[in-house]
Amino acid sequence: MIETKWSFGRLMVLGAAWTVLAFLVMPMIIVFPVSVTDQYYLSLPKEHISWEHYAKFFSDEKWLDATFQSVVIATSSTILAVLLGTLCAIGCWRIASAWSERVRTFMLLPIIVPTIVQALALYRFWIDLGIVDTYIGVILAHTLVAIPYVVITVSASLANFDVRLEQASRNLGASIGQTVRWVIVPSIMPGVLSGGLFAFTISFDEIVMVLFITSRNIYTLPKRIWNGIQDHLDPTIASVATLLIAVTLALLIMDLWLRRKRETK
């Protein structure tokens, strides 16, 4: 073991690091005590701990409907993004030319371009297509933002994929389609699943686009929270936030587990 020296400089660095960490994590942690408050506005519990705001979430149709809408939209756009992103990554990997590299860079644009700019553009375009404030409109918009994440994770998996496996498959009589289904996709599954998790998380808490391209019909969970804050400081928001953090953490842990599995393989 290396002997630790508790010099002044070291304490300063450690202190600064922990302060930054606390600054990042505290707001997330504070929502939990707020969510169990016994008051009717956003505050810490005064007399006792109360679960009534959770009960309210699970009994209020407005909240349940928003959750349902978010789940439908996130699931649909995840399926679309995984399908399109995986095909794009495999195609670019297979062609492997200067042009396919350009295509891959082009696919990352939705990450680079500010979301608000995209939202504005999509709003104009969606009006012409007549899909403003519809499920299909939001699903397409979220697919667009999620595809780059799938392309990145799947491309990373493909970088470790032995080209000879593809050649072996073709040599043994498999068509391109059979090769993709039975050899390539099973081998890059961790990357595909990882991309899917990213896509789902991104769609589930995306709000900028939703604010632009929806009005009365579509109310996703983030949009309901946003409205809740504007109307009155209902502590139900804190309980929803806590639930969201729990779900996101679960997905992240799943992703880490998948990565570890891929690395030990």
Place this chain on the structure above:
Amino acid sequence: MPEGTPGARSGHALSLRNLSKYYGATAAVDGVDLDVPRGSFLTLLGPSGSGKTTILMAIAGFVEPSGGSILLDDKDITRLPPDKRNFGMVFQGYALFPHMTVADNIWFPLKVRGVSKADASTKIKNALELVQMGHLAERFPSQLSGGQQQRVALARAIVFEPDLLLLDEPLSALDKKLRADLQWELKSLHQRLGTTFIYVTHDQEEALSMSDNIVILRDGQIEQEGVPGDLYEKPATKFVADFLGKSNFLQGKLATKQADTFAYVCGGQTLVQKGAPDHAKVTGDILIALRPEKITLTPQRPSTTNAVAGRITAFNYYGSAYHFQVGTEAMGELIATAPAWTCAVEPSIGNEIWLGWEPDASVVVRDR
């Protein structure tokens, strides 16, 4: 052959006509004409960059030729996609599917041909037994040793009775002893199946021990082809004599010419050489290749037609043989080998000995 034995049908013939592959301006394969006879074991032998793997990949359909054609039994298959060619291939590094068991790997070529696993079970079992892997059918490739993976790759390549078996340096990753064992197995497998084998290697020993025919490649062109014995005994060029086995090269000038021999001067000493096939054309500068094992080593001057005195400068002991480096005044450093148990000279550095050989022990070669 019993029913269900892989590759029971007779072998097919393959021909390359003026095959070329260019990468930019450089030719990886440069106008190769080749006929692989039905059911034969042909080896493409050459150093790295000689084009041997490119030719194999073109035959398999993974490299599109820049020019020329590939014929299977006189049918042009140059533009046929790889999955439509029905050729088995054993890849360098085996290329087993890591997410499938051994049995599923071998089922794969049958599965893509629409055969259910139940219907394929007899063929899978037979193929595994043919390579002595029947007991490991449910393992995954990562749980197998290199030699075992090699056997599975072989079983997978022959289970669908391919028209041709292509092997891309299949033994290069294995240790020496295992490699020798598998050479015997591959050869006997070839005899049992009757399938045409095309084998790519840079290992001359593998080529000599297994092949019916060897094609030696250099810079994308065929340098020389023939049966192993002919290539070893009668190399046409310095490159072949040097790449296939070891050789001493004696540079000389023609002195006098007889009916089927000629005398030449090398380093001030006159030596006699049996004539080459183009004996009549031999003139001026001459290059002679002399195999180290064809030199007789003696303590006194031998009675052979050619004899040169020298001094041992280095030697290695290999159990079965001694390898000597002998310094001579006339022709510099020569290498010679002798069976260890009948070695006539005492192996010690500085020992003065004689090197002797007959006129038919060496061959005339072209510089290129």
